[in-house]
Amino acid sequence: MRQKIVRLACTGAVAAGLFWTAGRIEADEVAAQTVVGKECAMNRLEQSACVIEAILTDLRTTYRLAGAISGIRQISETSFTARVSREEKVDEFTYEFAFAEDGAVSIVSKVEE
């Protein structure tokens, strides 16, 4: 069973966050800003699932207020928005992804609207 690497190219905070989640991720993988994701085949459904998992991983490790994910939506071929509802407002983050030929996905940017 082949495991696919989900590359999280969003460095810094994500890498620190991944390290902080501890236990599940090896340090050398963090240094390379990669994380072993679940197996996902090279088809559109699995690739979009990998994108969503990458967003969930990022939010779990970087979002520090108390909020609930109220939506993840694709807005272009490579862009996705994640909405987090919390007290006072909805936070909206736009992620830009890169897709490798082997199916791996990488976050190349994240912007809070």
Next chain:
Amino acid sequence: MKDTIAFSQFDAELNTDSCDAYNNAELTLTLKLGFNQINPAGTAATGTHNDYGDPSETSRTIVRWTPAAWTTWKEQFRSTAEAFWNGKFWLVNDAGMFSYTSGGVVYVPNVYCKIKIEASDGAAGNHHTIDVVRMPNTSAWFGSHSTLYDSNDIRRHASGTDSRGRTLMQRAHVHEVGHLLGLGHVDIGQPHCPASGDTNVTACYGVSDHSMNSVMGAGMRLRPENAEPWRNAIRGFALKATRRQGLAATVTGSPISRVFAFPTHIFASWPAKMTRHYPRTVDEALRDVLITSRIGRVAA
């Protein structure tokens, strides 16, 4: 003497009648809040309301307010928010104003910061009007904001996570009262939260644990900078007093003496402290000695 100023966000009263050798002037901000019930449609016991009052957001179950529940909630809001903000700050009087004599000694009072919250129904005569939905249980969540609260906003809830993964707790209504007093989020003005941008983005609630723990972040910690509403108010009273003095100078003084009648308030910063600071003699004030413990004074 009691003096009052009506600000847009609150009323302020400066009371110097309280002053003696040990007691300071008292500055009380009165926040008049008008609450409106948001109930299910018609006479239904339960219904729905959307987060933030926005029909495009998630619909949540709400229940009808009963008179008893409404009265209890308002009183809990009022009393707990007032207890949180009341009597926590002292402003050091570096303007040398409002001096008085007690026991033959001239003192310069510091300013004890108080708050009074009045909770009533409706908008009339209030500084702020807030809609409130009632949640079906104490664990239910609703997307509230500055003018739309839910009944659980007076309860402690997990509001964030610090850098070590520890849960931060906050009672949302004390944070919101901070906003009603004019305070912004803790990190406004920092590079990651410029005042010219959206000051409600996540970074404005604090990046460091210290900031996140602030009541104007995601925590419950009061900090001296949270005394800003009282500092603004005392500057108003100082200006008012100076104008009065200037007016008096118009009777007896030259034009230039009017300008320089009492300029000290212009340079005063009224630094906020979170421990009691006793009134100072003129000499102590001139030497900038802070009196933080009860020392022997001449009885009045």
